[in-house]
Amino acid sequence: xxxxxxxxxxxxxxxxxxxxxxxxxxxxxxxxxxxxxxxxxxxxxxxxxxxxxxxxxxxxxxxxxxxxxxxxxxxxxxxxxxxxxxxxxxxxxxxxxxxxxxxxxxxxxxxxxxxxxxxxxxxxxxxxxxxxxxxxxxxxxxxxxxxxxxxxxxxxxxxxxxxxxxxxxxxxxxxxxxxxxxxxxxxxxxxxxxxxxxxxxxxxxxxxxxxxxxxxxxxxxxxxxxxxxxxxxxxxxxxxxxxxxxxxxxxxxx
Amino acid sequence: xxxxxxxxxxxxxxxxxxxxxxxxxxxxxxxxxxxxxxxxxxxxxxxxxxxxxxxxxxxxxxxxxxxxxxxxxxxxxxxxxxxxxxxxxxxxxxxxxxxxxxxxxxxxxxxxxxxxxxxxxxxxxxxxxxxxxxxxxxxxxxxxxxxxxxxxxxxxxxxxxxxxxxxxxxxxxxxxxxxxxxxxxxxxxxxxxxxxxxxxxxxxxxxxxxxxxxxxxxxxxxxxxxxxxxxxxxxxxxxxxxxxxxxxxxxxxx
DNA sequence: CAGTGGTCTAGACCACCGT
DNA sequence: CGGTGGTCTAGACCACTGG
Numbered sequence: 452x453x454x455x456x457x458x459x460x461x462x463x464x465x466x467x468x469x470x471x472x473x474x475x476x477x478x479x480x481x482x483x484x485x486x487x488x489x490x491x492x493x494x495x496x497x498x499x500x501x502x503x504x505x506x507x508x509x510x511x512x513x514x515x516x517x518x519x520x521x522x523x524x525x526x527x528x529x530x531x532x533x534x535x536x537x538x539x540x541x542x543x544x545x546x547x548x549x550x551x552x553x554x555x556x557x558x559x560x561x562x563x564x565x566x567x568x569x570x571x572x573x574x575x576x577x578x579x580x581x582x583x584x585x586x587x588x589x590x591x592x593x594x595x596x597x598x599x600x601x602x603x604x605x606x607x608x609x610x611x612x613x614x615x616x617x618x619x620x621x622x623x624x625x626x627x628x629x630x631x632x633x634x635x636x637x638x639x640x641x642x643x644x645x646x647x648x649x650x651x652x653x654x655x656x657x658x659x660x661x662x663x664x665x666x667x668x669x670x671x672x673x674x675x676x677x678x679x680x681x682x683x684x685x686x687x688x689x690x691x692x693x694x695x696x697x698x699x700x701x702x703x704x705x
Numbered sequence: 706x707x708x709x710x711x712x713x714x715x716x717x718x719x720x721x722x723x724x725x726x727x728x729x730x731x732x733x734x735x736x737x738x739x740x741x742x743x744x745x746x747x748x749x750x751x752x753x754x755x756x757x758x759x760x761x762x763x764x765x766x767x768x769x770x771x772x773x774x775x776x777x778x779x780x781x782x783x784x785x786x787x788x789x790x791x792x793x794x795x796x797x798x799x800x801x802x803x804x805x806x807x808x809x810x811x812x813x814x815x816x817x818x819x820x821x822x823x824x825x826x827x828x829x830x831x832x833x834x835x836x837x838x839x840x841x842x843x844x845x846x847x848x849x850x851x852x853x854x855x856x857x858x859x860x861x862x863x864x865x866x867x868x869x870x871x872x873x874x875x876x877x878x879x880x881x882x883x884x885x886x887x888x889x890x891x892x893x894x895x896x897x898x899x900x901x902x903x904x905x906x907x908x909x910x911x912x913x914x915x916x917x918x919x920x921x922x923x924x925x926x927x928x929x930x931x932x933x934x935x936x937x938x939x940x941x942x943x944x945x946x947x948x949x950x951x952x953x954x955x956x957x958x959x
Numbered sequence: 960c961a962g963t964g965g966t967c968t969a970g971a972c973c974a975c976c977g978t
Numbered sequence: 979c980g981g982t983g984g985t986c987t988a989g990a991c992c993a994c995t996g997g
Contacts (some may be wrong), residue, residue, distance in 0.1 A: 461985060471911075488964070499986045500754075503964090511765045511921060513908045520995030521963055531905060537957050633959075648955040652787060652906040652926045652948040654767045657725075667765060670924030670948065673904045678959070694924065696908040701902040701955050703791050705887075705932070715966060742983070752968045757983090774976030775982055965993075974984075 459540075461499045463504035466495050470505065474514055474526055483527040485515060508687065513668035531698040536648065538673070542647075567597045568625040572614060579611045582677050590614035592623060594632070597662075604663050606692040616641065616685060632686070633678065641685050649675040650699060655691075663693055668695040717758035728768055728780055735782040739769060746934065747755050767922035767949060785952040786816075786854075788904065790928070821851045822879040822950075826868060833865045836931050836941045846877060848886070851916075858917050860861035860946040870895065870939060887932065890939060897940070899933040903955060917947055924948040 458469075473479045481669050486494065491502045506524065509515045518524040575583065575591045583591065595608040610632065612622060620639070622632055629635075633643050655663065655671045663671070678686040692699075715720075718798040728731045745756045760778065763769045772778040810910065829837065829845045835843065848864040864886065866876060876886055876895070883889075887897050908915065909925045917925070926948050946953075 463985075468911075487962085489962090498989095504985085507761070507962095512910070513906065519964060520993075521961085521997080522995065523963065526896070528908070533903075537955065618725055620995060643959045643963080645956075645958055648957070649787075650904050650926070650953040650955070651951070652924045653783070654765065654922055654924060655764070657722075662931065668908055670906045670908060672904070695907065699904040701904070701957075701982090702899075703902070703955075705897045717966075723972080741981085743981090754969090755967060758966085760983095771983080773983060774974075775980085776976065777982065960997090961995105963993100963995080963996080965991105967990080967992105968987095972984105973986105974995080977981095978979085 462497050463501045463508065464493075465499065466491065466502060466505035467508045469495070470509060470630075471512075471514065479526050480531075483526050485524040485526065487523070502629060510666075511668045513670075516666060525693070527660070529695055532605075532696055533698050533700055534692075535700045535702070537701040537703060547685055562600045563602075565599045565601070568627075569595045569597075570623055570625045571595070572623075575611065577690075579687055582675075583611065583684050585613060592617050594622065594625075600696075605696050606690060607662065608668050608688055608690040610686060610688040612686050635687060641680050643678045643680055643685060645679040645681070647677045647679075648701075652694065659691065672697055672699070674699060716749075716751050717755045717762065718740065720745065720751065720759035721762045723749070724763060725766075725768065733780050735780050739758055739778040739780065741777070743802050764920070765922045767924075772918055781949070785954050786859075786950055787954055788789060788946075789954045789956065791955040791957060816854045817856075819856075821853070823849045823851075823883075824877055824878075824879045825849070829865065833941055833943075836929075837865065837867055837938050839867060842953045846871050848876065848879075854950075859950050860944060861916060862942055862944045864940060864942040866940050866948060886940070895934050895939050897932045897934055899935070901931045901933075902955075903927075903929040913945065917945070919947060926951055926953070 458587070470479075470485070475550070479485065485506075488502050488506070489497055491497075492499055493507075495502070506515070510517060513529075514527055516525045516527055571593045573593060574588045575585055578606060579591065580587050580589055582705050583589075585591070590613075592612045592614055594612070596608045596610075597604055598606045598608065612632075616636070617623065620635060621628055622635065630638075636643065651673045653673070655665055655669075659665070659671065660669075662665075672692040674688075674692065675688040676686075676688045677684050678688075711870070724733075724739070739760075741755055742756050742760070745751075745759075746753055749756070760769065764771060767783075768781055770779045770781055825847045826844060827847060828842045829839055833845065834841050834843055837843075841915065844867075846866045846868055848866070850862045850864075851858055852860045852862065866886075870890070871877065874889060875882055876889065884892075890897065905927045906924050907927070909919055909923075910943075913925065914921075915918070919925070926946040928942075928944040928946065929939050930942045930944070932942075946949075
């Protein structure tokens with residue numbers, strides 16, 4: 452039964468299912484090496500291309516990694532970092548220090564957090580001007596923070612401010628902001644008292660995957676936070692998080 | 706330059722990049738048909754397998770659909786439904802009628818929502834007993850709601866209740882609950898006053914993909930909500946949402 | 960160095976679907 | 979019916995990596 456067979460399940464599905472079962476059952480554990488492509492060819496009596504179709508499938512599901520050279524393929528580990536983004540006991544939490552949720556999230560987990568900050572002035576990109584209530588081509592300040600864990604990129608937070616609001620403030624400088632950007636704006640009379648989070652997911656573009664060092668099969672989690680003073684938006688933060696590393700937690704009163 | 710070439714970008718990447726560019730630029734719009742595999746072979750002078758590698762890549766990125774028979778492949782549409790899960794003006798919103806956030810979300814979008822409810826009594830699955838503060842093998846009631854839009858599955862909400870709390874209530878019946886499950890529990894003295902949402906994402910398992918009718922390249926959004934009376938958990942809802950259809954919105958005071 | 964995965968070709972049969 | 983994508987094989991060369 453060689454070629455385009457039948458109403459049965461495709462061979463590469465059979466192989467993929469078998470491997471998936473071995474992973475789910477614990478026979479193959481996170482970190483373990485998978486059998487070689489050659490071994491799988493022999494084990495299931497199929498061609499290499501068919502084995503590779505199966506392996507590609509599992510990769511796209513995020514179950515295994517690719518593997519170059521002698522390294523072989525490995526069962527992927529899924530270890531989520533919890534980020535508390537809202538907490539009804541301390542309302543200030545969600546709007547506090549610029550990066551405290553990030554820092555707190557990894558605190559005490561043996562991770563060594565760091566970040567790289569870039570600041571730019573530009574015309575508001577698509578969707579941001581609208582959210583900030585500005586004209587389509589208005590100037591905004593973009594603070595881009597690449598967050599690293601033990602040197603590995605794991606999320607990108609891009610904050611946009613109306614230029615007129617933050618010019619001549621430390622927000623324009625690519626350094627940590629004492630008491631956070633929100634606190635700094637508060638000192639200048641813009642006291643944020645409300646924010647809206649939009650959470651969504653999709654597969655990354657190749658460029659986004661490259662920036663986060665993402666391998667195939669890992670989706671990204673998007674969190675877009677708009678901060679308001681009453682009804683005036685003063686800040687939009689667009690955060691892109693590796694889906695295999697993050698969990699957002701909202702704790703709220705009913 | 707036939708086989709395993711070079712330090713350049715792989716051929717299938719070149720083809721994928723070209724198609725991606727045509728999609729991003731608007732040359733190919735959502736709903737349009739892609740060129741045939743044969744046409745792409747001719748256009749880029751590569752073998753069919755190489756063309757298919759490129760197309761598989763774009764599929765895994767969620768940019769295009771598969772396509773059988775004469776139907777051809779199509780550029781995918783990404784249209785998000787907004788679900789307001791928390792709203793500081795109406796704290797009751799997030800905990801109100803069992804399915805009001807779902808119904809409200811699609812209200813007035815020309816969608817025709819419906820749902821299929823199943824109820825079962827079983828031992829608490831992994832992670833649920835813990836969240837409910839029950840013994841490992843305690844009995845729970847599972848209310849599973851498959852939510853449909855115009856007949857298409859788009860999310861699955863599984864609610865777990867301690868059996869002792871809800872036996873002999875309408876929660877055990879596979880019908881809509883008047884005033885919602887939360888309201889019903891409140892009438893019986895269990896007034897939920899706090900909840901915690903955990904949001905994460907990953908690629909679906911084949912079974913999950915089948916249940917939601919998901920094609921490759923579409924991640925799922927997970928929302929796990931634990932409802933409390935003070936510190937006693939009374940309900941856990943695990944919602945699995947198609948990533949290409951949903952956006953969760955949390956509106957909060959600072 | 961030796962073995963692994965990465966890339967590529969040429970050719971084949973079949974299931975499905977619109978016309 | 980005829981063309982599309984789905985599945986599969988056999989064989990080839992190369993790049994990368996660990997020992």
